[in-house]
Amino acid sequence: MTRDLKQQLSLYLVMGSQNCIHDPVTTLEEAIKGGVTFFQYREKGEGARVGDERVQLGLRLKEVCHRCEIPFIVxxxxxxxxxxxxxxxxIGQDDGDVNEIKRKLGEQKILGLSTHNVEEAVQANKYDVDYIGVGPMFDTKTKEDIEEVRGPVVVKEIREELPDIPLVGIGGxxxxxxxxxxxxxxxxxxxxSAISKAKSPKYAAKEFNK
Known part of the structure; x- marks a missing residue:
């Protein structure tokens, strides 16, 4: 599996079973057929699986990702x-000491960090994370604890400050x-939800890639 993150971040699906209207494994398989290039397992919130069920679903989703040669992120x-x-x-801004998390995760693993402004992005770059998520881009109902929506202008501001950091926009x-x-x-x-709750995840992903 290559580590050209800038290309891999092209279409990044974030999903747990609670986000799906179809079977989550089938949803992921179809989404990848449609062009999803990166996957994050986010099994949390109302209706999410817990305990061993959460682990077993994660293993099945990881198997799909590896079969299709795309990264599986938690x-x-x-x-x-x-x-x-x-x-x-x-991880998010409040999920703990980034350097300590990096150490425990291991140097060969990918670490992404959520950011909301230039200051947080600059700090993330100092931590030497592999990529940053920037958001929310637009209003979203999927996450309730979101920051103020400033939109794509934040991406532009960060890109001017950090021209080379791998960056993915998220939110609505x-x-x-x-x-x-x-x-x-x-x-x-x-x-x-634009993919996970689509009638056809494959078609929805293809529409993004147009």
Missing amino acids: NDDLQLALELDADGLH INQGNAEYVTNAGANGVAVI
Whole structure:
């Protein structure tokens, strides 16, 4: 599996079973057929699986990712990432000491960090994380604890300050507004419900890649 993150971040699916209207494994398989290039397992919130069920689903989703040669990342939970031997971990601003998390995760693993402004992005770059998520780009109902929506202008500001950092926009992105995010300088877009709740995840992903 290559580590050209700038290309891999092109279409980044974030999903757990609670986000799906179809079977989550089938949803992921179809989404990858449609062009998803990166996957984050985010099994949290109302209706999410817990305990061994969460682990077993993670293993099945990881198998799909590896069969299709795309990275399998875990959201927030370092212990789950280690238990699943995930390809990496994505954390938020309040998820702990970034350097300590990097050490425990391991140098060969991918570490992503959520940022909301230039200051947080610059700090993330000092931590030497592998990529940053920037958002929210637009209003979203998937996450309730979101920051103020400033939109793609934040991507533009960060890109001017950090021209080389791998960067993906997230939050309320759909097929109609994704180009504003990439035109602002993002290497890709991260989406949840626009693909996971689509009647055809494969078709929805293809529409993004147009």
